[in-house]
Amino acid sequence: MTDHRTALRADVEPPLLDVPGPRVVHIVDYLRDAPAVTPPDPAVITAVPGFLRRCVGYLATDLGIGQFVDIGSGVPAAEGVHGVARTHDPDSRVVYVDTGAAASVGSRTAVHVDGPVTLHVKRLDAAGIAGQLGLRGLLDLTSPLGVVLNADALPGDNAVGALVRGLYEILAPGSHLVICRRPPNDADPHARQRAATLFEPFDLLEPGTADIAWWPYPDDEVAATGTGVLAGVARRP
Numbered sequence: 001m002t003d004h005r006t007a008l009r010a011d012v013e014p015p016l017l018d019v020p021g022p023r024v025v026h027i028v029d030y031l032r033d034a035p036a037v038t039p040p041d042p043a044v045i046t047a048v049p050g051f052l053r054r055c056v057g058y059l060a061t062d063l064g065i066g067q068f069v070d071i072g073s074g075v076p077a078a079e080g081v082h083g084v085a086r087t088h089d090p091d092s093r094v095v096y097v098d099t100g101a102a103a104s105v106g107s108r109t110a111v112h113v114d115g116p117v118t119l120h121v122k123r124l125d126a127a128g129i130a131g132q133l134g135l136r137g138l139l140d141l142t143s144p145l146g147v148v149l150n151a152d153a154l155p156g157d158n159a160v161g162a163l164v165r166g167l168y169e170i171l172a173p174g175s176h177l178v179i180c181r182r183p184p185n186d187a188d189p190h191a192r193q194r195a196a197t198l199f200e201p202f203d204l205l206e207p208g209t210a211d212i213a214w215w216p217y218p219d220d221e222v223a224a225t226g227t228g229v230l231a232g233v234a235r236r237p
Contacts, residue, residue, distance in 0.1 A: 043213070043227045049079045051212040052148075055178050055233055056081055058216075059146040060088035065176065067093045067139045068146040071124060071163075072153025074098050081148055082116040095119055095138050097129055098153070124154060126166025144174035144236075151181040151198060160198050168201050168236060175236040177202050180212060182229045192219065195230045202234035 059065045066089050070081045073096060082094035094116040117138055121128050133139050147167060151160045160181070167177065179198055183191035195209040207218035211226030216233075219226070 041227065043225075044229055047211075047213040047227050047229075051180075051215060051231065052079070052081060052084050054215065055231070056084040056146065056148070057088060058233070059176055059178075060085050060092065063144070063146075063174075063176065065144050065146045066091065067143065068095070068148065069129070069133075069139070070094065070096045070148045070150075071129070072098060072150035073148070080116075085146075093139055095133065097121060097124070097132075099124060124159075124163055126163055126170050130170045141170060142172055144172055144176070146176050146178070147171070148178045149180070151179050157194075157198065161200070164198060165201065171236045173236055177234045177236070178231065179234075180229055180231040186228050192230060196232065199232060199234040203237055204232055204234045208232055 056068070059068075066085075068081050068085055073080070081096075082092070085092035085094055096116060096118045098118070098120060099122065119129075119132055119136070119138070121132055130141060133141065139145065149160075149163070154160050154163065160179075164177065164179075171177075177199065179195075181195050181198060183195065185191070188194065192209045196204055207216055209230045209232040210217065210219050211222075212229045212231045213224070213226045214222045215231050
């Protein structure tokens with residue numbers, strides 16, 4: 001197997017393209033593949049910024065992670081991963097990875113959008129993402145990364161599992177993976193357990209998976225109505 005955990009150049013500037021300014025499309029972007037008549041869920045829109053502040057803030061402040069990859073969320077929004085990370089460390093490096101469907105800029109192109117970099121790839125696979133990061137010298141894969149994955153950007157759990165296993169092989173020890181996922185069946189009593197399996201073989205941190213409205217508090221300790229979107233954080237040992 002090719003070892004992608006090699007030192008990557010950080011001084012290569014990708015081409016700068018004329019693209020629209022930031023807009024709100026982060027984890028809420030799982031709605032983009034829904035029918036046009038489906039209105040955005042106000043509860044999710046309200047919960048996402050707080051969730052990002054808690055999980056990215058934990059990775060940046062408590063764990064000292066200074067480089068992040070956001071996969072599947074589209075064009076950066078001002079309050080997204082880069083905004084949170086840079087409130088803790090202005091030198092944080094953040095790359096957004098997407099197939100280009102949400103950003104409509106084109107594939108295999110890295111562009112600056114108000115600070116962070118958006119990397120467009122043909123498909124969301126770990127080897128391809130690592131190859132593009134390495135080719136463009138965007139991040140150092142020999143050091144821990146924080147990866148935020150919008151699992152709803154992938155066609156199903158099998159695709160999510162394949163990407164997660166690939167990331168496990170590529171990421172340096174000490175890296176952390178955040179996954180957000182709306183269960184296919186909101187009435188499934190085992191939704192949390194099924195969502196937890198998406199993190200394998202990473203080590204899922206307490207409290208396991210929980211609603212983004214109150215993570216890191218476990219669902220059984222909260223009486224409020226949640227968003228239905230589950231999330232968790234796991235570590236690469």
